[in-house]
Amino acid sequence: MSNLLEVSNVSKRFTMGGLFGRKTVDAVDDASLTLSAETPEIFTIIGESGSGKTTLARMILGLELPSSGEISFRGKTVSHRVGRQERLEFMANVQPVFQNPFEAFNPLKRIDRYLESTARRFLKLSQRDDLDGAMDGSLQKVGLSLAEVKGRYPHEMSGGQLQRAAIARALIPNPPLLVADEPVSMVDASLRMSIVNLLKSLRDDLGVSVIYITHDLATAYYISNRLIIMQRGRIVEMGDARTVLDNPEHPYSRLLKASVLSTEDAGDGKLATDPGMVTLAGELVGRPGRLVDRADGRMVRVYG
Amino acid sequence: MTQDLLKVDGLKAYYQMDYFGVTREVRAVDDITMTIRKNEVYGIAGESSSGKTSFIKVLAAAIRPPMRIVAGTVKYDFKNGPIDVATASEAQIEGIRWRHLSYIMQGSMSVLNPVRRIGKTFEDFAKRPLGLSGEAYRARILNHLERLKLPADVLRAYPHELSGGMRQRVTIGLATVCHPEFVIADEPTTALDVVVQKEVLGLIREIQQDMGSSVVFVTHDMSVHANMADRVGIIYAGRLVEEGPTRQMFFAPKHPYTAHLVASLPRIGDTTQRPALEGRPPSLANPPAGCRFHPRCPLAIDKCKTEVPPLETVGPDHRTACWRWRDVEPLVKPQAMQGVIA
Numbered sequence: 001m002s003n004l005l006e007v008s009n010v011s012k013r014f015t016m017g018g019l020f021g022r023k024t025v026d027a028v029d030d031a032s033l034t035l036s037a038e039t040p041e042i043f044t045i046i047g048e049s050g051s052g053k054t055t056l057a058r059m060i061l062g063l064e065l066p067s068s069g070e071i072s073f074r075g076k077t078v079s080h081r082v083g084r085q086e087r088l089e090f091m092a093n094v095q096p097v098f099q100n101p102f103e104a105f106n107p108l109k110r111i112d113r114y115l116e117s118t119a120r121r122f123l124k125l126s127q128r129d130d131l132d133g134a135m136d137g138s139l140q141k142v143g144l145s146l147a148e149v150k151g152r153y154p155h156e157m158s159g160g161q162l163q164r165a166a167i168a169r170a171l172i173p174n175p176p177l178l179v180a181d182e183p184v185s186m187v188d189a190s191l192r193m194s195i196v197n198l199l200k201s202l203r204d205d206l207g208v209s210v211i212y213i214t215h216d217l218a219t220a221y222y223i224s225n226r227l228i229i230m231q232r233g234r235i236v237e238m239g240d241a242r243t244v245l246d247n248p249e250h251p252y253s254r255l256l257k258a259s260v261l262s263t264e265d266a267g268d269g270k271l272a273t274d275p276g277m278v279t280l281a282g283e284l285v286g287r288p289g290r291l292v293d294r295a296d297g298r299m300v301r302v303y304g
Numbered sequence: 305m306t307q308d309l310l311k312v313d314g315l316k317a318y319y320q321m322d323y324f325g326v327t328r329e330v331r332a333v334d335d336i337t338m339t340i341r342k343n344e345v346y347g348i349a350g351e352s353s354s355g356k357t358s359f360i361k362v363l364a365a366a367i368r369p370p371m372r373i374v375a376g377t378v379k380y381d382f383k384n385g386p387i388d389v390a391t392a393s394e395a396q397i398e399g400i401r402w403r404h405l406s407y408i409m410q411g412s413m414s415v416l417n418p419v420r421r422i423g424k425t426f427e428d429f430a431k432r433p434l435g436l437s438g439e440a441y442r443a444r445i446l447n448h449l450e451r452l453k454l455p456a457d458v459l460r461a462y463p464h465e466l467s468g469g470m471r472q473r474v475t476i477g478l479a480t481v482c483h484p485e486f487v488i489a490d491e492p493t494t495a496l497d498v499v500v501q502k503e504v505l506g507l508i509r510e511i512q513q514d515m516g517s518s519v520v521f522v523t524h525d526m527s528v529h530a531n532m533a534d535r536v537g538i539i540y541a542g543r544l545v546e547e548g549p550t551r552q553m554f555f556a557p558k559h560p561y562t563a564h565l566v567a568s569l570p571r572i573g574d575t576t577q578r579p580a581l582e583g584r585p586p587s588l589a590n591p592p593a594g595c596r597f598h599p600r601c602p603l604a605i606d607k608c609k610t611e612v613p614p615l616e617t618v619g620p621d622h623r624t625a626c627w628r629w630r631d632v633e634p635l636v637k638p639q640a641m642q643g644v645i646a
Binding site for chain 2: 048049157158159160161188189191192193194196197215216217218219221222242245246255256257259260261262263264265271272273278
């Protein structure tokens with residue numbers, strides 16, 4: 001069994017402040033995870049703002065170097081400064097999808113130009129027909145076509161279409177791994193499911209693995225195979241998505257689940273969160289603890 | 305308690321722009337009629353560019369060109385007398401703002417002045433409408449902060465020193481310090497994390513019940529409406545397409561768009577395939593003829609393409625604008641949902 005991506009004991013420490021009163025923040029502390037090359041999966045990273053989920057994703061994308069630990073892609077270490085050639089090769093294999101499609105695209109640039117430059121760079125195409133073919137091919141995968149997109153500016157498309165176009169751009173070099181940082185949080189509820197279903201079909205039909213970063217437990221439950229839950233830089237629970245979310249064990253995971261607004265009792269107006277739960281989860285911030293294995297395959301951080 | 309506080313009648317608000325002699329008209333609010341009662345939370349749902357923000361701008365009496373009210377009335381029945389904000393003068397609106405009609409805004413970072421301490425911002429907002437000074441004013445503010453579970457220290461803090469949840473509580477505090485009768489909340493929790501979101505929603509609900517005021521709550525997130533609203537109204541392409549008691553809207557919707565919105569919500573404990581609505585929201589500059597939802601509607605028949613469905617009463621408090629409302633099935637059955645973990 002070979003590994004597609006291996007993140008081992010990665011930490012990231014940011015330094016804040018000047019010469020005096022310098023402070024350090026551990027954005028990610030000792031995170032490890034592995035994605036297998038054989039079985040494509042949707043691997044979800046759940047956490048609130050400040051949990052380090054985006055920093056972890058940026059390190060996987062090579063946009064940030066870890067302070068310690070190592071990230072390797074197909075057995076090759078990528079978490080150090082690399083040359084241009086090596087960097088391009090890595091970028092062709094791991095592609096990002098960002099949160100807000102309206103900000104990811106320059107409003108003055110036509111969308112097909114993004115797709116075209118990606119095709120030129122990573123597929124080394126230069127003939128008009130080849131370029132159009134590659135662009136159309138990847139747009140078809142997301143339910144769009146080149147005819148719909150060609151010559152259009154970002155403001156001419158809806159948020160859902162634009163996010164699809166962003167995914168189509170990421171798919172051009174046929175990457176085995178996509179890193180999607182909150183891809184649906186800026187998309188309307190009615191269009192959200194079309195993006196989520198698209199990620200699911202990328203995994204099932206095209207065999208693309210996806211690292212899906214979100215704070216929405218409901219969509220995570222819906223599409224992911226495995227997940228990790230992060231609290232202030234530490235992984236507190238990790239395992240099969242259904243096992244963990246059906247019956248979360250760590251106090252923080254339980255708090256998150258209890259905070260999901262359910263629609264089962266629509267109209268009853270139940271909005272109280274057990275304050276004991278909040279304190280219990282809050283007390284664990286900053287305590288190191290250690291991850292232990294459980295019988296059902298999950299890992300939970302325990303303390304003391 | 306079922307007295308009406310706000311009556312909107314046949315409201316049409318258009319954006320009219322004139323470029324080099326070419327007139328362009330965007331019908332953001334097209335013939336909306338509804339009432340909002342005293343002491344209720346009314347949820348408004350709709351996707352971006354459905355006209356919901358334009359609608360609440362009218363409700364908030366923030367009508368600025370190029371938006372213009374073309375027809376209709378927006379009548380409030382406040383304690384200090386009735387007022388129609390569609391025709392009221394600037395001075396009359398000044399008289400109701402914050403004291404009677406108030407607004408919780410979306411991005412708490414851009415609402416609070418970054419170079420002014422929270423205490424100063426409170427003074428700017430509340431000192432004049434409250435008409436208090438010195439010790440009485442201070443006591444009132446501190447009392448209000450306590451109700452919001454904010455420490456008195458926040459008055460000395462700058463906005464950037466507070467967390468997102470605290471900032472949002474401060475904006476709620478600003479909007480409610482004068483005990484307004486009518487509060488408009490425009491997506492107040494979209495930028496917040498789940499734990500904080502629930503806390504802030506609970507707080508809005510609590511304050512609403514304390515003050516006995518009416519809240520119009522706008523968001524596209526149906527799960528928020530499920531927990532907040534007494535009644536929900538759905539806006540699609542500038543029109544009210546369905547409104548009803550929250551429970552009815554979730555378990556027995558009578559408009560295909562509502563049925564879709566409810567069905568597309570993922571739930572923990574349920575992994576069955578969720579339908580996604582295809583197509584894009586219609587352009588309000590050139591909306592489709594007939595029922596505006598027909599190009600995306602699974603139930604559309606020829607009649608829908610030519611004739612506009614009226615808002616019909618289909619049950620107690622329940623109105624829908626659909627020719628085929630009798631055939632609308634809830635896409636998620638209540639029985640199936642009860643088996644799911646709470």
